[in-house]
Amino acid sequence: MTGHADEGEDTDADASADTNTNASANTNANADLVDTLLEHADREPIAFDGLRLEATDDGYTVATPAGERTGLSERDLREALADETDDVSEYVTNWYYWQQVGGEGTARRAFLRWCERAPVEDTPGDESETEGTDEGRSETARTVPDRYEPLTDDGLEREWGQLSITVRLADSDGTSPGDRVYDVRHVEDRKADLADLEIHDRPRDARDLTTADERGRYRPLKTAPTLVSGWAFTGLAGDDLVDTVEFVYPATVANWHREQRGNLDVDHWLETAERQTGIYDVVDELPREAVEWMAEACCVDSQCLRRREWEYEEDDDLSVDGGDGPFPCREPCSLVIAAARKWAILETEEERTWEFELTTSEKNQLEALLDAVADGRVDEIREADVNRGANRYRARYLRAKRVDDEGNLCGVDSSVDSDS
Amino acid sequence: MHAHSQAQALVIVAHGSHLNPDASNPTYAHADTIRDAGAFDEVREAFWKEEPHFREVIRTLESEEIYVVPLFISEGYFTEQVIPRELRLEEWDPERWDSDGTDASQATLEATDVGKRVHYCGPVGTHNAMSDVIVQRAESVTGDSDVGDGFGLAVVGHGTERNANSAKAIEYHADRIRETGRFDEVQALFMDEEPEVDDVTDFFESDDVVVVPLFVADGYHTQEDIPEDMGLTDDYRTGWDVPATVDGTRIWYAGAVGTEALMADVVLERAADAGADVDAAIDEVRERTGGTSTETESERHVTGD
Known part of the structure; x- marks a missing residue:
């Protein structure tokens, strides 16, 4: 763990009731912070998020974008750092927090920095922008003071699929200066009163929240846009935030980070299909055009929040749009492979010409039924709305009229070669 | 972490x-x-x-x-x-x-x-320690931490003619537990090969037989197939008694061993x-x-x- 002494602490408690205790705790914590900082600076110069601190023969040099001070004695420096009105203080607590987070170069650290719009660390010399921002908008990374103002107030918010993640500076007892805490909610609960939400603080609780959709049906695809709302994780430490996100949307942080660094290892359809064995050996026989239909059926934003980055094969793109999700999809998932097996088998069937006697409205009704099922709208069609083709009474009437006792439409026997 | x-x-x-x-x-x-x-x-x-x-x-x-x-x-x-x-x-x-x-x-x-x-x-x-889990499963389903005397134990696996290793794992633990002498009888049984779990009572003389399916999770096989095949119930949806009497033998059916803590x-x-x-x-x-x-x-x- 990263040394957050406040795990499980109720950060929503009224901190002002405890001002005296907090003040003395903070003084001690500040002394620790400055000790750590000076030890570090005596070993090697610090250059981080705009803060520069260097031990020279003439004393310390401390600089921020606001200015530089040189020739400081240790005592001068301690005084400057202890002064919370001095902007150096923010830079130093910011440095201290990210020291505690550690994990240079890891997805965890990059994600936590993305949450508060800190500059990307992995691309030195290009700190002007962070990539992969909300709704595809490019956004300028924030300086320390630009982050600290909202962090001490309502916090900074990011969306990750259907998650709304808010980071704030910790204000409760026992936290170190600069400590962040993270809250996670469903995006639909962004404005909800905390008292109306079910509160959690253990990352693994997220598993139960993500198992079923609002109708209680199992969600085999974690990135389906069917996450239930009505809960909140509050006051999480950074590690626990990442674990929580990992339980809700597994491996999305790791793949996002790879994409940020330009090394996302995409496996396209054909190589993924050809890798399969056993009962999935057949999926590479799915025709090229069927792969298009499959992507349109399964891999669009309305069905999955991942942004499809795989194509038919390298240099042979699918025409279907890959979507706008914040995290990439780097290869066809197990649900797509399982469905592809079914389609690969179905697509081996010969096409035949059928003759059915239907009125124009009946043909239209079959299309309306298909649409309603494909768009998941069956439940929205009201009991008595007989103007809708996919209304249950309308469907039952059509069946009574046009389907025989063997289930054949218009009595046309199709039992010979069907496998559906 | x-x-x-x-x-x-x-x-x-x-x-x-x-x-x-x-x-x-x-x-x-x-x-x-x-x-x-x-x-x-x-x-x-x-x-x-x-x-x-x-x-x-x-x-x-x-x-x-x-x-x-x-x-x-x-x-x-x-x-x-x-x-x-x-x-x-x-x-x-x-x-x-x-x-x-x-x-x-x-x-x-x-x-x-x-x-x-x-x-x-x-x-x-x-793993050898899996034998312990099977025994613990027998203890928990009978509610008797000394279960063994007067009891038979059936270790049930899927089995498949396609891969001999599937049966080997079941037989391995049945052999190990038999060697301890704790149960009067120990038998490996299978769903898809001989000896079959359907005929469970044919393989035991004991009045009480604990049946432990060596499966990772409860599902279709352990909650539907096996209880019906053994005759514990005609319809899995109506459940079964533990123990249930089949052909005069009390069958203590445990559910998947993989769920044991x-x-x-x-x-x-x-x-x-x-x-x-x-x-x-x-x-x-x-x-x-x-x-x-x-x-x-x-x-x-x-x-x-």
Whole structure:
């Protein structure tokens, strides 16, 4: 763990009731912070998020974008750092927090920095922008003071699929200066009163929240846009935030980070299909055009929040749009492979010409039924709305009229070669 | 969990399901037990049919030493082909386990997408400690920590004519438990090969027989097929009694052994055999999951652990 002494602490408690205790705790914590900082600076110069601190023969040099001070004695420096009105203080607590987070170069650290719009660390010399921002908008990374103002107030918010993640500076007892805490909610609960939400603080609780959709049906695809709302994780430490996100949307942080660094290892359809064995050996026989239909059926934003980055094969793109999700999809998932097996088998069937006697409205009704099922709208069609083709009474009437006792439409026997 | 440079991670790999939300419950339960014991810097579940997929789990870890334990019953298609392929253990070859079907311990390989060392362990189902779990299952279903005298024990596996290792794992534990002499009779039975579980009472003379299915999770086989095949019930939906009397024999049907809490210990033992530093956690987990009873300990001794 990263040394957050406040795990499980109720950060929503009224901190002002405890001002005296907090003040003395903070003084001690500040002394620790400055000790750590000076030890570090005596070993090697610090250059981080705009803060520069260097031990020279003439004393310390401390600089921020606001200015530089040189020739400081240790005592001068301690005084400057202890002064919370001095902007150096923010830079130093910011440095201290990210020291505690550690994990240079890891997805965890990059994600936590993305949450508060800190500059990307992995691309030195290009700190002007962070990539992969909300709704595809490019956004300028924030300086320390630009982050600290909202962090001490309502916090900074990011969306990750259907998650709304808010980071704030910790204000409760026992936290170190600069400590962040993270809250996670469903995006639909962004404005909800905390008292109306079910509160959690253990990352693994997220598993139960993500198992079923609002109708209680199992969600085999974690990135389906069917996450239930009505809960909140509050006051999480950074590690626990990442674990929580990992339980809700597994491996999305790791793949996002790879994409940020330009090394996302995409496996396209054909190589993924050809890798399969056993009962999935057949999926590479799915025709090229069927792969298009499959992507349109399964891999669009309305069905999955991942942004499809795989194509038919390298240099042979699918025409279907890959979507706008914040995290990439780097290869066809197990649900797509399982469905592809079914389609690969179905697509081996010969096409035949059928003759059915239907009125124009009946043909239209079959299309309306298909649409309603494909768009998941069956439940929205009201009991008595007989103007809708996919209304249950309308469907039952059509069946009574046009389907025989063997289930054949218009009595046309199709039992010979069907496998559906 | 914050990982330092020599950190170790555990990945429990399991089948999972697109259709049944309960299939992954045992995997999560055992992973949580091990998380709480604190032996690993990181603990992850990964699945063939759920997420994170085998394919993408290793990249979610910061640790350099990674122990992968398959929550599968036998050495076969999944443990020898699918899992190593999907984890990108490119140097893998089933020969690396040097096993005749029940001996796999571990192989150290590189996961090529991340360049990290992976200790790929044999399945939990063939570990010696699994015999203890089967016995513990018998204890919990009968509510008798001394169960054995006057009892027969049937260890039931899927079995398949396609892979001899499937039956070997079942027979292996049946043999080991038989050798302890704790139960009057011990028999390995199968769903898809002889001797079949349908005829369970034909294979026992005891009035009481505990039936323990060696499956990772409860599902279609353990909750529908086997109870109906044995004649515990005509319709699984109406349930069955424990014990239920079939042809004058009381059948104590236990449900999948993989749901037994002590399974977490087998997972840890697998990782320990592969070099993971988990000794303290093994003690804690055995204590917490009921694995330190005298019977179990002495049995482990007798069976050569």
